[in-house]
Amino acid sequence: MFQRLPNASGERVSFTIDGRAAEALSGDSVAAALIANGVSACRTTPVSGAPRAPYCMMGVCFDCLVTIDDVGNQQGCLVRVRPGMRVETQNGKREIER
Amino acid sequence: MSDLKPRYDLAVIGAGPAGLAAATLAAQRGLSTVLLDEQRAPGGQIYRAVTQSPVRNPSVLGSDYWHGADLVGPFRDSGADYAPGTTVWSVARSLDIGLSRDGAARVLPARHIILATGAIERPFPIPGWTLPGVMGAGAAQILLKTSGLVASGNVVLAGTGPLLWLLAWQYLRAGARIDVILDTTPRENWRQAMPHMGAFVRSGYVGKGLKLLLEVRRKVKVIGNVTSLAAEGDGRVQTVVFRQGDGAEQRLPADTLLLHHGVIPNINLANATGCAQNWDEAQRCWVPTVDGWGATSVEGVSIAGDGAGIGGALAAEHRGRLAALDALHRLGVLDRDARDRDAAPHREALDKAQRGREFLDTLYRPAKDFRVPTDETIVCRCEEVTAKQVRDAVKLGVSGPNQTKSFLRCGMGPCQGRLCGPTVVEVIADARGVSPAEVGYYRLRPPVKPITLAELASLPKAEDEIAAVLHH
Numbered sequence: 001m002f003q004r005l006p007n008a009s010g011e012r013v014s015f016t017i018d019g020r021a022a023e024a025l026s027g028d029s030v031a032a033a034l035i036a037n038g039v040s041a042c043r044t045t046p047v048s049g050a051p052r053a054p055y056c057m058m059g060v061c062f063d064c065l066v067t068i069d070d071v072g073n074q075q076g077c078l079v080r081v082r083p084g085m086r087v088e089t090q091n092g093k094r095e096i097e098r
Numbered sequence: 099m100s101d102l103k104p105r106y107d108l109a110v111i112g113a114g115p116a117g118l119a120a121a122t123l124a125a126q127r128g129l130s131t132v133l134l135d136e137q138r139a140p141g142g143q144i145y146r147a148v149t150q151s152p153v154r155n156p157s158v159l160g161s162d163y164w165h166g167a168d169l170v171g172p173f174r175d176s177g178a179d180y181a182p183g184t185t186v187w188s189v190a191r192s193l194d195i196g197l198s199r200d201g202a203a204r205v206l207p208a209r210h211i212i213l214a215t216g217a218i219e220r221p222f223p224i225p226g227w228t229l230p231g232v233m234g235a236g237a238a239q240i241l242l243k244t245s246g247l248v249a250s251g252n253v254v255l256a257g258t259g260p261l262l263w264l265l266a267w268q269y270l271r272a273g274a275r276i277d278v279i280l281d282t283t284p285r286e287n288w289r290q291a292m293p294h295m296g297a298f299v300r301s302g303y304v305g306k307g308l309k310l311l312l313e314v315r316r317k318v319k320v321i322g323n324v325t326s327l328a329a330e331g332d333g334r335v336q337t338v339v340f341r342q343g344d345g346a347e348q349r350l351p352a353d354t355l356l357l358h359h360g361v362i363p364n365i366n367l368a369n370a371t372g373c374a375q376n377w378d379e380a381q382r383c384w385v386p387t388v389d390g391w392g393a394t395s396v397e398g399v400s401i402a403g404d405g406a407g408i409g410g411a412l413a414a415e416h417r418g419r420l421a422a423l424d425a426l427h428r429l430g431v432l433d434r435d436a437r438d439r440d441a442a443p444h445r446e447a448l449d450k451a452q453r454g455r456e457f458l459d460t461l462y463r464p465a466k467d468f469r470v471p472t473d474e475t476i477v478c479r480c481e482e483v484t485a486k487q488v489r490d491a492v493k494l495g496v497s498g499p500n501q502t503k504s505f506l507r508c509g510m511g512p513c514q515g516r517l518c519g520p521t522v523v524e525v526i527a528d529a530r531g532v533s534p535a536e537v538g539y540y541r542l543r544p545p546v547k548p549i550t551l552a553e554l555a556s557l558p559k560a561e562d563e564i565a566a567v568l569h570h
Contacts (some may be wrong), residue, residue: 002241
């Protein structure tokens, strides 16, 4: 659970998480935007199906893999959230054609 | 990527303090220079989002953080090209750089390359560290710097090292709440660190560090001498289980557990380039082998900053300038005497910035029980391999981390060993009863970050290359 500091500045960005409307700040990475919206797990692992959430926030751990605008296996912490972006949590392996 | 030139005198990889300082000095002295960085804005992790942080109150992140802006300004005026959002996946001995940007790959040749890939948090494997709600203290600090986000509910910090205390201080400044800090600094570290105390007292850090520690200790409950840690929960962390000394197991409610036990060099790119490396016993990590200018065993490739051994942010910028001066010398712009003369003030500043480092390295060296985890602990997060599986493989004759790859897939997931390598080395060394120096490290190969076939296929091709495939 994370919350935004009351005086954090920035423009609001509207995007979707698994089809639901969500809001972020313009400087947020996709991983930060998921955390800000209370998303507990952003994916399940291909090995055991265990839930995972962002761990390092700097492109190292690959636990924040999500599907962004229909492209799977994106490192959510390295992509800036953009207006209208469609972010989907990812179950297991990346799907073919996505 | 039309904004990049076809080739450069100098390519610097990583826009933290070392990379910014190196690129700035080189461009000011007339080298055609490019700074390639994976992040979208300059600063590296230490000065992450320094040009655009939503946390506008300067007293929250502290003046050491805002110093990063003093590096970005001169860099912007230096004439160096800047390529943010660029992933470097290969550096060849031919000094050709394989990179990807916005889904398209290209190969960029340079005459000299400075790797400034910085540090990563030392993996802190405990039972349950893969549960959502458990993350690195460094990760929490990035969320604060980039997004003004702080952990809420029951927040527990655990581990050792300056960054853990700095994050606690910044959280308090921001008005965030911390339930408790579980300090895992081993008691005996104090005794071992004492001989290095003199140099530390003469360093600039002691006053600042003490003030910060006292402020945190005044406001947050600190439980010291923590000797075991685990995270438990159904689908996410709910409880932190720990022991103090050899006392009974204690349990704390937690919505967020922030782990930290120091930082280590991010060596993946240097390793895959073929740079020789050595085991650093004081910092308990593998480090690329460099000379006083940051030059590696690979001709034309240097390393500046924490990527060549942890020295901290201030040391990193001076190391960046020294590496840049040496590049100027190697490329024929400065003769040896001019290089040495111009380097003198930076060398002096570097010595000052590194004073007291042995004290910090010794005091905050993580306990063996946390470096060599218990059997049930997941070591490789990607492939979900436990410490017991690694130990069993050693019993079957596995002598080093490269064999665990073929036995267990350990280290073969997308993170390419970044989150398991240091632990696998420690576990194997412990099981074999030898030094990690004897065990070695993963032999890494490009691409050091996953790239798609489509990105590879997008590489520009020459006519003869196309002909070679079409008419073979």
